[in-house]
Amino acid sequence: MSNAILSLKDVSYSYPDGTSALNDCSLTIRRGMRTAVMGANGAGKTTMFLHLNGILRSSAGDIQWEGTSLDYSRDGMRELRSRVGLVFQNPDSQLFSASVREDVSFGPMNLGLPKNVVRKRVEEALLSVGMAESADKPVHNLSYGQKKRVCIAGVLAMEPEVLVLDEPMAGLDAAMQEELTVVLERLHAAGMTIIIATHDLDFAYGWADEAIVLQRGRLLAQGNAADVLLRPEVQTELGSSPLVAEITRSLALTGMAVRVNGYLPRSRSELLKAISEFHRQENEQ
Amino acid sequence: MLTEQSAYTNRWRQISPVAKGLVSLFGMVAAFAAGSPRAALLVAIILSLATVLGAGIPPARYLRVATPALFFLLASCLSLLVSLEFNHISTFGVSLHLSESELPRITQVCCRSLACLTALLFLALTTPLTDIISLMRRCKLPETLLDLMTLSYRTLFVLSEAVHETATAQSARLGYATFKLSMRSLGGLVANLAVQVWQRSQALHLSASARGNDGALRFLEPDYPGSHRAILSAVICGILLVVTAVYIP
Numbered sequence: 001m002s003n004a005i006l007s008l009k010d011v012s013y014s015y016p017d018g019t020s021a022l023n024d025c026s027l028t029i030r031r032g033m034r035t036a037v038m039g040a041n042g043a044g045k046t047t048m049f050l051h052l053n054g055i056l057r058s059s060a061g062d063i064q065w066e067g068t069s070l071d072y073s074r075d076g077m078r079e080l081r082s083r084v085g086l087v088f089q090n091p092d093s094q095l096f097s098a099s100v101r102e103d104v105s106f107g108p109m110n111l112g113l114p115k116n117v118v119r120k121r122v123e124e125a126l127l128s129v130g131m132a133e134s135a136d137k138p139v140h141n142l143s144y145g146q147k148k149r150v151c152i153a154g155v156l157a158m159e160p161e162v163l164v165l166d167e168p169m170a171g172l173d174a175a176m177q178e179e180l181t182v183v184l185e186r187l188h189a190a191g192m193t194i195i196i197a198t199h200d201l202d203f204a205y206g207w208a209d210e211a212i213v214l215q216r217g218r219l220l221a222q223g224n225a226a227d228v229l230l231r232p233e234v235q236t237e238l239g240s241s242p243l244v245a246e247i248t249r250s251l252a253l254t255g256m257a258v259r260v261n262g263y264l265p266r267s268r269s270e271l272l273k274a275i276s277e278f279h280r281q282e283n284e285q
Numbered sequence: 286m287l288t289e290q291s292a293y294t295n296r297w298r299q300i301s302p303v304a305k306g307l308v309s310l311f312g313m314v315a316a317f318a319a320g321s322p323r324a325a326l327l328v329a330i331i332l333s334l335a336t337v338l339g340a341g342i343p344p345a346r347y348l349r350v351a352t353p354a355l356f357f358l359l360a361s362c363l364s365l366l367v368s369l370e371f372n373h374i375s376t377f378g379v380s381l382h383l384s385e386s387e388l389p390r391i392t393q394v395c396c397r398s399l400a401c402l403t404a405l406l407f408l409a410l411t412t413p414l415t416d417i418i419s420l421m422r423r424c425k426l427p428e429t430l431l432d433l434m435t436l437s438y439r440t441l442f443v444l445s446e447a448v449h450e451t452a453t454a455q456s457a458r459l460g461y462a463t464f465k466l467s468m469r470s471l472g473g474l475v476a477n478l479a480v481q482v483w484q485r486s487q488a489l490h491l492s493a494s495a496r497g498n499d500g501a502l503r504f505l506e507p508d509y510p511g512s513h514r515a516i517l518s519a520v521i522c523g524i525l526l527v528v529t530a531v532y533i534p
């Protein structure tokens with residue numbers, strides 16, 4: 001693929017205790033795309049993410065940035081980590097400064113940027129995740145969802161080309177999830193490549209352009225999210241299929257072929273729109 | 286975490302930590318410069334009034350934060366007052382002795398310590414630790430020490446949360462129903478905590494490197510508007526305080 005930004009080629013990795021977490025795993029992330037990474041607990045999503053950022057180094061195989069193998073030297077890592085921003089699952093394990101603003105400044109300070117640039121980036125990042133008014137708060141007084149947003153701001157302030165998020169929606173309430181989706185949408189519109197690990201099939205189906213499904217450290221399926229997530233082997237592995245797709249299918253069986261702008265609906269709101277559109281057309285005829 | 290709470294909510298929160306640090310420093314200088322116990326007491330009173338009335342710390346909270354330190358102060362002053370004397374006449378060879386001649390000097394030391402205490406409380410109750418750390422960073426204290434402070438401070442909260450969660454989970458399953466069970470649960474808690482500390486430090490290290498860190502922890506220092514004026518007034522107040530302490534008989 002021409003616009004590949006990161007790719008894994010036959011990557012294997014075992015943890016020091018011998019657990020094999022990745023097994024000849026090959027996959028490609030495409031520039032500017034929204035990619036959802038799915039798979040059962042322990043499938044290797046987190047391990048794969050740690051490879052993208054150079055934190056773990058594969059025992060076999062090759063990882064490439066735009067077609068060239070990663071450079072694991074000090075400078076190479078600095079460069080990679082300024083390009084690939086990784087937000088971990090647990091916010092408590094990645095916030096280590098006491099105040100919000102200070103913590104967000106950590107990444108850009110590590111990049112060695114001048115203070116005024118750092119200051120500007122920190123404010124922008126806090127604004128874009130809607131945490132600007134909590135900038136002077138101590139981290140430990142924030143709610144779980146707010147901590148997550150600070151973590152995201154901490155990575156955004158480094159202005160990476162690729163944003164990698166490990167289960168960002170877990171533990172967030174519906175309103176927070178909606179807000180985060182809006183933030184992600186804005187970043188996507190600005191051209192950022194976004195990769196998300198998630199267990200939420202409905203979210204993945206509605207949000208992602210591309211889907212990657214891992215199974216016990218191997219790639220099970222990769223491609224257009226709308227296709228991949230409906231494949232039978234993926235449905236057996238994940239244990240279900242997207243609700244919107246199922247409803248659309250059963251509606252089709254009753255003779256209601258609902259569409260939005262000629263496509264199958266992928267999210268709840270699209271489905272509702274498609275149904276009302278269908279009724280409107282019925283009434284016109 | 287009363288100190289913590291006050292530091293973040295007091296009226297002087299937005300004033301430059303440099304100014305507050307200077308007042309505290311001058312307060313300590315005044316405490317040592319005080320020529321008499323009376324002068325030292327006056328310094329203590331001025332500083333505590335500034336904290337309570339100026340920064341708006343509720344007096345009850347001020348006392349609660351000060352109590353443990355006051356207790357230690359009292360204990361050490363009493364122990365200064367009483368000295369052990371080895372003598373050859375008494376049967377035990379040792380006797381307690383009240384040193385009356387030392388009384389003025391001991392009062393002086395106690396009052397000075399009290400003044401120092403109020404100076405420290407002034408800083409601790411009006412300035413969050415993050416600000417104090419960045420102030421120390423500006424004073425060019427060793428990086429390692431400051432990183433250690435930053436991490437311990439954060440870890441304190443993460444750990445207290447972990448302790449709280451584990452203990453709650455244990456008691457929800459009747460872990461503290463009897464004395465025997467309590468002991469067993471407590472052991473489990475400590476063991477679990479040890480693992481958590483290890484894992485969290487690992488995770489912190491990972492996320493620090495993910496954000497491009499390869500050595501010292503660097504953060505942006507907060508910006509305080511109008512800090513020059515605040516610093517100037519702090520210096521003036523501080524000097525006045527020292528002068529008062531020196532010239533009060």
Ligand SMILES: Nc1ncnc2c1ncn2[C@@H]1O[C@H](COP(=O)(O)OP(=O)(O)OP(=O)(O)O)[C@@H](O)[C@H]1O
Pocket residue numbers: 015016017019020021039040041042043044045046047048
């Ligand atoms: N530090 C570690 N040491 C040893 N084994 C580990 C370690 N971290 C993960 N593993 C193992 O590696 C495998 C892959 O784990 P990974 O965390 O990548 O899964 P995941 O897909 O992110 O799962 P989840 O959905 O639960 O987050 C699992 O079998 C796990 O037990």
Ligand SMILES: [Mg+2]
Pocket residue numbers: 045046047089166
């Ligand atoms: Mg995971």
